[in-house]
Amino acid sequence: MSQMQSVEKQLRQMILGLEIGPGEKLTERWIESRFGASRTPVRAALLRLETEGLVGRDGRGWTVSPINLAELEQIAVYREAVEVAALRLTCGLADRSAVDVIEAMLESCDNDTPREEWHRVGMDFHIELARLSGNEFLFRAVRDAMTRLSRARWLEVRDEAALSRAWAEHRAILAAARLGDADEAARLLSGHIVGSRDRLVTSLANDRRGLRARGFAVVAA
Amino acid sequence: MSQMQSVEKQLRQMILGLEIGPGEKLTERWIESRFGASRTPVRAALLRLETEGLVGRDGRGWTVSPINLAELEQIAVYREAVEVAALRLTCGLADRSAVDVIEAMLESCDNDTPREEWHRVGMDFHIELARLSGNEFLFRAVRDAMTRLSRARWLEVRDEAALSRAWAEHRAILAAARLGDADEAARLLSGHIVGSRDRLVTSLANDRRGLRARGFAVVAA
DNA sequence: GATACCAGTTTGGGATACCAAGATGGTGCA
DNA sequence: TGCACCATCTTGGTATCCCAAACTGGTATC
Missing domain, CATH: 1.10.10.10 (Winged helix-like DNA-binding domain superfamily/Winged helix DNA-binding domain)
Known part of the structure; x- marks a missing residue:
């Protein structure tokens, strides 16, 4: 290389x-x-x-680049726009069997799975879901947004409850997509992204002092 | 510099x-x-x-990069997602007076305006409209999409009728935005983008032979 | 003690030299 | 005449050198 x-x-x-x-x-x-x-x-x-x-x-x-809380909030809005658009496209496809591949991805995580793996799969869920739409630009937008979010999600203090809730939401989204119910899938995805943003931003805002102490620059919203 | x-x-x-x-x-x-x-x-x-x-x-x-008709169609879908999202945000703002600035931009074009200027203002309308949302990522997405579309729009054989229709649609979108009617504004903008895409793609597809003769690579959809 | 100033060092931006891989074209053999 | 092969050139990738601007630290002055 x-x-x-x-x-x-x-x-x-x-x-x-x-x-x-x-x-x-x-x-x-x-x-x-x-x-x-x-x-x-x-x-x-x-x-x-x-x-x-x-x-x-x-x-x-x-x-x-420092972690920027204002930016994280804007990215959430951006994500919602492009991810929902991609998901609606996918729901309109004749063959939606590919969602099973993503479902399998989620299943690969269990109690023994290391934290890093949960982190990666949590992002790949959104990226791969966007890829299914077949629209290269929506896919890239989601991938880039997740890259920008990656470090913040890593810093977030995640409790087990939040993780299992996220996984449940992921599964619900896939279920609606499999049925081709675009409105329901879109509604669930929007809610997931908004909730995810809220948890992320409040968690980081609370930890801001501690993160700064570890040498991580965190810019306020 | x-x-x-x-x-x-x-x-x-x-x-x-x-x-x-x-x-x-x-x-x-x-x-x-x-x-x-x-x-x-x-x-x-x-x-x-x-x-x-x-x-x-x-x-x-x-x-x-060659002109890629398949890419143009995908960009239209992408544009629709991000521009509509931005416009909905703008409609939700308390102070929407900035739309008047964009209106003035449109007014600056008349019969004596050179073709290049129409071309530029036609793109800037969408870019500046997205900027009003205040979301940096939606703004950049629209700006980048318009950059990618720029050459194709330039090649398009535009008749006067299509141009004045586009301008009328632009004004209607602004009017709805000024009233804060998000649903109506979104509906108009979606229609505008879809119509614009159809005209663009059919125009280029028809002219493909001629464009190739001029040395321009045009990739089919 | 604070501040203004100056020399030395650091650092990114630009230019140039070199290299290996791929394109090119000409030549010689079949 | 056509095709294969080899010398040559081109070109992007890499390394290195140079420069101007900015930063640093120390010193002299007020």
Whole structure:
């Protein structure tokens, strides 16, 4: 694989995995030495990650984007628009058997499943559901939105109850989609996204002090 | 201004203005000499334009993205989702006086206005309307979608009747928005986008042969 | 003690040199 | 005449060098 993609992937993983904290400063030279690459691929990686919203310019210089509560709320509205549109398209398809594949994805998580896996499947549920619509742009929009949400969801203090509730909502959405009931599926998905946003934002707002203490920049709504 | 942004802007303008035809091959060296810049800014510009969908990789090497009818249809669906969502948000605002600014934008076009200006204002209407929602992500989504549509709209053989009809629809949408009638505004906007898509796609499909003769790559739906 | 200023260092942006892989075209053999 | 093969050129990917601007730390002055 070319170094370029490698640097991009590794750096993205470090940011999403919070190995580099939100708000931290980045220098091209540091990335260069850290990954043993030269500046050209480093710059390409930074430019790509900038469009994904994971890093940003800080005057001269680069910064890992802080967690921004106002942004999270806006993303929730955006997600609702594109995910509901995608789901409605899917409900209109003649062959909706692909929802079973997503159902199986959910089933793969049980009590022994590590936390990381729940995190990933929780995001992939939405991404794969959008992919079923067949609309490339709706799919990319959802994928990009979930990428932006990823770190915040990781920071969120999740209790077991919230997780099992989310899973139940996921299953209900799939059930409505399987029947082709677009209105019901849309209603459930909207509710899920709004509820998810509320839990996320309040959880982060409450923990804001603690997160800052761990060196994570969190911008208020 | 840094060279980097300059190369990016100029190249984007050449692509959007069809000075470089859809489907044409690009070499970094050519761009380099054409704009008197070095490869670093050229590279950065290409990476950015790639994320905008204006250029793409062609194995090794770069190509100006061809006009893709299937993509245009998908973008219309995407646009409908995000623009309607944005408009509904705007209708819910307490202060909707900003719609008058957009109305004034429309008024600035009359019989003496050059074709380019109509083209630009026709896109800006949708972009600025989305901006009113206050949601950064919906706004960007609309702006990016319009960028992707730009060249196709430019190629479209527009008759006067279609233009004045579009303007009338724009005004009707604004009127409903001013009243805060979200459902009516959404209905009008959906109809406008769908109609616009139909005219665009059929027009391009009919002209496909002629466009190819002019050296423009047009990919079928 | 505070502040303004200056030298040195750091850092991102730009330019250039080099390389390997792929395209090209010409030549020689069948 | 046609096709296969090889030398050559082109081109994107990478590494490295240079520069101007900004930041840093210390010092001298008020």
